[in-house]
Amino acid sequence: MRLCRFEHEGQAQCGFYTETLIVPLAVLAKDRGVSVPESCSLLPLLPGGEAHQQVLGLQKELTEDDVARLGLPVDSVRLLVPVPDPSKLLLLAGNYSRHIEEGGGKAEERARTFPYVFMKPPLTTLTHPGDPIRIPAISPDHIDWELELAVIIGKKCRGVSQADALNYVAGYTVINDISDRKFRPNPGRAEREKDGFFDWLHGKWHDTFCPCGPCVLPADELADPQTLDLKLRVNGETEQDGSTAEMVFPVAEIVSFISSFVTLEPGDIISTGTTAGVGSAKGKFLKAGDQVEAEIGQIGILRNPVAAEEG
Numbered sequence: 366m367r368l369c370r371f372e373h374e375g376q377a378q379c380g381f382y383t384e385t386l387i388v389p390l391a392v393l394a395k396d397r398g399v400s401v402p403e404s405c406s407l408l409p410l411l412p413g414g415e416a417h418q419q420v421l422g423l424q425k426e427l428t429e430d431d432v433a434r435l436g437l438p439v440d441s442v443r444l445l446v447p448v449p450d451p452s453k454l455l456l457l458a459g460n461y462s463r464h465i466e467e468g469g470g471k472a473e474e475r476a477r478t479f480p481y482v483f484m485k486p487p488l489t490t491l492t493h494p495g496d497p498i499r500i501p502a503i504s505p506d507h508i509d510w511e512l513e514l515a516v517i518i519g520k521k522c523r524g525v526s527q528a529d530a531l532n533y534v535a536g537y538t539v540i541n542d543i544s545d546r547k548f549r550p551n552p553g554r555a556e557r558e559k560d561g562f563f564d565w566l567h568g569k570w571h572d573t574f575c576p577c578g579p580c581v582l583p584a585d586e587l588a589d590p591q592t593l594d595l596k597l598r599v600n601g602e603t604e605q606d607g608s609t610a611e612m613v614f615p616v617a618e619i620v621s622f623i624s625s626f627v628t629l630e631p632g633d634i635i636s637t638g639t640t641a642g643v644g645s646a647k648g649k650f651l652k653a654g655d656q657v658e659a660e661i662g663q664i665g666i667l668r669n670p671v672a673a674e675e676g
Contacts, residue, residue, distance in 0.1 A: 366381050366382075366424050366427070366583075366586075367381070367382040367383075367580040367581060367582050367583075367664070367665065368380070368381060368382060368390075368407055368410055368411065368420075368447075368536075368580060368581050368583065369381075369382040369387060369407075369444060369445075369447065369578070369579060369580035369581065370405060370407060370444070370445040370446070370447055370449075371387055371437075371442040371443060371444050371445055372442060372443040372445055373389070373437060373441070373442045373443075377405040377445060378390070378391060378405055379391075379405055379406075379407055379410060380437075381393070381424065381427065381432075382579065382580040382665070383432065383436070383439075384439070384665065384666075385436075385438065385439055386432055386433075386436030386437065386438060386439065387436060387437050387439060387442060388427070388431065388432055388435050388436045388437075389435070389437065390410070390420070390423070391403070392435050393423055393427070393431065393435055394419075394423060396431075396435065397423060397426065399419065399422075399423070400419075401416055401419055401420070401423075402415075402416050406448075407447055407448065407536075407581055408448070408517075408519065408535065408631055408632055411517070411519055411535035411536045411581065411583050411584070412519055412534075412535050412536070412583055412584045412585045413519030413520040413533070413535050413631065414519065414535065417583075443493070443495065444493060444494040444495060444578055444579045444580075445493050445494075445578070446491045446492070446493050446494075446577045446578055447517065447536075447538050447577065447578055447580065447581045448517055448577075448632045448634060449491065450487065450488065450632070451487050451632045451633050451634045452630045452632065452633055453484065453487075453627075453629070453630070453633040453634070454484060454485045454486070454487040454490070454491065454575065454633075454634050454636075455482055455483075455484055455623060455633070455634065455635045455636070456482070456483055456484070456485060456513070456540075456542055456569075456635075456636040456638075457480055457481060457482055457513075457614070457619065457635075457636065457637050457638040458481040458482075458483060458638065459481055459613075459638065460480065460481075460612050460613050460614055460619075460637060460638025460639075461607065461611045461612060461613065461638055461639060461640045461641065462611065462613055463607065463611060463640060463641035466641070467641045467642075467643070467646040479622065480613075480614045480618075480619055480622050480623075482622075482623060483566060483569065485542075485569055485570060485574065485575050486570060487575075487634070489572045489573075490569075490570065490571075490572065490573065490574045490575035491575050491576075491577050492573045492574075492575060492576040492577065492669065493576075493577075493578065494576065494577075494578035494579040494667055494668060494669065495668060495669065495670075496573070496576070496669065497573065497669065497670045497671060497672035498541075498543055498573050498574070498576060498651065498657065498669050498670070498671045498672070499571070499572060499573040499672055499673070499674045499675070500651065500652065500653055500671065500672070500673050500674055501545065501571045501572075501674050502673070502674045502676075504545050504547065504548045504549070504568070504571075505673075505674075506547065506650065507545060507546040507547035507548075507645070507650050508543065508544070508545055508546075508650050508651040508652075508671075509543070509544045509545075509546050509643050509644040509645050509650060509651065510541055510543060510544075510597055510599065510604065510605070510643065510644060510651065510657060510659070511541065511542035511543070511544060511639035511643055512539070512540075512541060512595050512596070512597040512605050512639055512640070512659040512660075512661070513539075513540045513541070513542050513636040513637055513638060513639050514537060514539070514540075514590065514593060514595070514609050514616075514636070514637050514661055514664075515537065515538045515539065515540040515577065515634050515635065515636045515637070516534055516537060516590075516616055516619070516620065516634070516635040516636075516637065517534065517535045517536045517537070517538060517581060517632065517633075517634055518533060518534065518535060518620075518629045518630065518631055518632065518633040518634075518635070519533060519534060519535025519536070519584070519631055520532075520533045520535075520631060521628065521629065521630055521631060522620070522624050522628070522629045523624050523627075523628045523629070524624055524625055525620065525621055525624045526621060527617045527618050527621040528617075530616075530617040530618070530620035530621045530624070531584065531590075531616065531617050531620070533620060533624075533629070534584040534590075534616070534620065535581075535583070535584055535631070536581035536582055536583045536584050537581065537582045537584065537587060537590060537593075537661075537664060538577060538578060538580065538581050538582070538634075538664060539577070539578065539579070539659050539660070539661050539664055539665065539666075539667040540575060540576070540577050540634075540636040540659075540667075541575070541576040541577075541597075541657065541659045541667060541669065542569070542574075542575065542636055542639060543569075543571070543573070543574035543575065543576070543651075544568055544569055544574070544643075544645075545568035545569070545571055545574075546568065546644075546645045546650075547568075548564050548565075548567055548568035548571075549564055550564070550567065572674075575636075576657075576659070576667055576669045577634070577667070578665075578667050579665050579666065579667055579668075580664065580665050581664075582663055582664045586663075587663065590609060590615070590616045591609050591610050591612065591615050591616065592608075592609065592610060593608065593609040593661050593662050593663060593664070594607075594608055594660075594661070594662035595607045595608060595609065595640050595660070595661055595662075596658075596660045597642065597657070597658065597659050597660070598657070598658040598660075599644075599649075599651070599655055599656070599657055599658075600655055600656055601656075604642045604643075604644065604647075604649070605639070605640055605641065605642030605643070606640075606642060607640030607641060607642070608640070609637070609661075611640055612637060612638065613638075616637060619635060619637055620635065623635065651671045652671065653671055653672050653673040654670075654671065654672075655670070655671040656668070656669075656670055656671070657669050657670075657671065
């Protein structure tokens with residue numbers, strides 16, 4: 366069963382998540398006469414965490430009557446980013462061949478290349494479900510969406526094999542990798558060879574440009590992360606419609622590759638790239654007043670409004 370972080374009556378908590386109701390874990394544990402960690406972190410509750418077996422026990426005994434009796438309506442709480450302070454927020458560029466092709470490129474054979482990985486500043490880009498994506502005043506006209514499957518690391522790892530990599534994954538969530546396609550600092554600048562790359566990279570870094578959530582699907586409930594449907598809608602209109610089966614580099618290979626030169630820590634997030642259907646390929650971009658729904662099958666729907674940057 367999916368888990369989430371949420372705020373209710375001013376207190377951050379963890380709970381079991383459904384589309385309509387959230388069962389607070391502390392309330393359920395008290396009802397059952399057992400104890401669970403008082404921390405509002407999901408990491409101890411997920412595979413690899415010290416309280417995972419306790420959570421499995423509570424989940425096994427949870428009934429529909431329990432959900433109805435103890436559950437809080439989703440619209441009565443504030444959903445929170447599943448991991449608020451990862452030490453690393455890593456994302457992949459060009460990991461779906463259809464997305465590469467819609468941008469005018471050509472996907473190389475996997476054996477002849479390697480994943481392109483970049484980072485976002487987590488504390489200022491990670492955005493709670495329901496909170497607005499802010500259109501930056503400095504560059505407002507070409508703000509795009511990218512629906513992505515995100516991997517949450519559960520155990521410290523370095524140099525893991527592809528065959529063993531999924532054993533270090535705690536769970537999966539949804540990310541919307543918001544991108545400014547035309548960010549161009551200092552328009553009167555003297556051009557340099559690498560300007561285009563850094564324009565692209567800096568265009569990923571605006572505040573609020575990484576909505577994440579609404580929940581986490583524990584890794585032990587998903588045998589194969591390459592089987593998930595992807596759909597992104599803007600104002601109810603489907604813009605992206607694909608599957609994680611399209612990845613050039615699958616999740617296990619991504620974790621193995623990154624861990625070959627970077628130590629991954631519990632709570633680190635890896636976002637695995639996007640499928641075709643981004644706005645830049647159609648000349649469509651986000652504007653204040655839009656509503657975005659990023660959906661991954663078996664996980665859930667990440668909903669965020671779009672608003673102008675506050676002055």
